[in-house]
Amino acid sequence: MQRHFHDELEALKQTLLAMGGLVEDQIRRVMRALIERDDALAQEVIERDQQVNAYDVEVDETCVSLLALHQPAAGDLRFITTAMKIVTDLERMGDQAVNIAQRVLELNREPQLKPYIDLPRMAESAQRMVKESLDAFVARDTELARRVCAEDAEVDALKEQIFRELLTFMMEDARTIPRAIRLILISRFLERLADHATNIAEMVIYLVDAKMVRHTLA
Amino acid sequence: MAGTVSVAGGLQAPTAHASIMESPMVEIDKVNLWYGLKQALKDVTMSMSKHRITAYIGPSGCGKSTLLRCLNRMNDLVDGVKMTGTIRIGGTDIYDVAQDVTELRKRVGMVFQKSNPFPKSIFENVAYGPRILGVSSRSDLEGIVERSLRSAALWDEVHDRLQESALGMSGGQQQRLCIARAIAVEPDVLLMDEPCSALDPIATAKIEELMLELKNSYTIVIVTHNMQQAARVSDYTGFMLLGELVEFGVTRDLFTNPRETKTEDYITGRFG
Numbered sequence: 411m412q413r414h415f416h417d418e419l420e421a422l423k424q425t426l427l428a429m430g431g432l433v434e435d436q437i438r439r440v441m442r443a444l445i446e447r448d449d450a451l452a453q454e455v456i457e458r459d460q461q462v463n464a465y466d467v468e469v470d471e472t473c474v475s476l477l478a479l480h481q482p483a484a485g486d487l488r489f490i491t492t493a494m495k496i497v498t499d500l501e502r503m504g505d506q507a508v509n510i511a512q513r514v515l516e517l518n519r520e521p522q523l524k525p526y527i528d529l530p531r532m533a534e535s536a537q538r539m540v541k542e543s544l545d546a547f548v549a550r551d552t553e554l555a556r557r558v559c560a561e562d563a564e565v566d567a568l569k570e571q572i573f574r575e576l577l578t579f580m581m582e583d584a585r586t587i588p589r590a591i592r593l594i595l596i597s598r599f600l601e602r603l604a605d606h607a608t609n610i611a612e613m614v615i616y617l618v619d620a621k622m623v624r625h626t627l628a
Numbered sequence: 629m630a631g632t633v634s635v636a637g638g639l640q641a642p643t644a645h646a647s648i649m650e651s652p653m654v655e656i657d658k659v660n661l662w663y664g665l666k667q668a669l670k671d672v673t674m675s676m677s678k679h680r681i682t683a684y685i686g687p688s689g690c691g692k693s694t695l696l697r698c699l700n701r702m703n704d705l706v707d708g709v710k711m712t713g714t715i716r717i718g719g720t721d722i723y724d725v726a727q728d729v730t731e732l733r734k735r736v737g738m739v740f741q742k743s744n745p746f747p748k749s750i751f752e753n754v755a756y757g758p759r760i761l762g763v764s765s766r767s768d769l770e771g772i773v774e775r776s777l778r779s780a781a782l783w784d785e786v787h788d789r790l791q792e793s794a795l796g797m798s799g800g801q802q803q804r805l806c807i808a809r810a811i812a813v814e815p816d817v818l819l820m821d822e823p824c825s826a827l828d829p830i831a832t833a834k835i836e837e838l839m840l841e842l843k844n845s846y847t848i849v850i851v852t853h854n855m856q857q858a859a860r861v862s863d864y865t866g867f868m869l870l871g872e873l874v875e876f877g878v879t880r881d882l883f884t885n886p887r888e889t890k891t892e893d894y895i896t897g898r899f900g
Contacts, residue, residue, distance in 0.1 A: 479859045
């Protein structure tokens, strides 16, 4: 009963981490698919999203069961409600990886527009933020969570930079427009990825300190 | 997803609809019961699975304790009781004329809301039943007493004072002693009528944890007015109202998505 409940909470945490690991891996793979212009890899990312979705459903059902059967209080209650929110952000991140994969498939129909420098940098930041937000969750580290939120500014700045650069391409040569737009879209998806990571970080602060900092830190 | 949750370490309640029973230990078929003119049970039909915990919840007077007492024929002791229908335990009709009631009550043990240790030593409390059944060797009795007290999670606390009076123990300990006493005669089924109502939260938690251990060896039926307890420990839950079994199902399903409006009203506290 109490012992079993805490076992179940631990198992829930492990499931969330597994889901996070899967999402991080999806981001890594889709960026490799972009840089190496690899259709098969992009397709794989799209298909693997089913696993992310399956985790989403599983975690939600588990949380509802735990709330119904154990009426948790205090930290346990915050943990379960946080888990329900984190899983939503992770699932959306999975969707963003799929969105990127779809643009990659489209981009591969044309020659590469330019060397990719800023997009990989954005992706690296986003990936790091995802990893750190989950590390913060596991370690209940609010300092790390706050740092994740601070990193979001850098990602936003890169997005702006990419937009300005691609804008000049498009203005100089209309034939670049389809590719440029797709690259801009990819930068948007990466920026959304980073936003989801900050959401997770904000939830970690709520979990640990019971402070609602959502929408105030990043 | 059809309601299977495979979180390691818990939540492995079966997904089958309640009518597809795992191996049934107790089968109740169209039971009606009257105390004089007042009908206390109306057409109750259901089964309880072996090595599972089945809980009954419902407001006062709904018939849950009456139903429990049918299972070891305690209602036989009440004047003016009339019952129709069949109850089988382990395949045997317990109301058959050939059934020895004392033998039944060995097979189907009971623990009550107010613990009732005998005014004897701890050892004698647990040895009483086996002694009556013919166990006389001191070493056999000691073995049984130790096994029973260990199974009831009481041995560590009392092993060095078995000769002391049972009445000197705390409420929680006395209740565990009553459980030890019941399991000393190796029952198949353990009936528990509000076993924790008189206990503080920590003693309650110990008994609940004990129940989860005991279900590996026994079939447990618990009546409780504490819905949260039913939610925490049971595999199956039955909701009773005014003598009727309104709903019966897998505990997780009943507490997340009950089929009947009356059940939902009761468990969400909108009832009465």
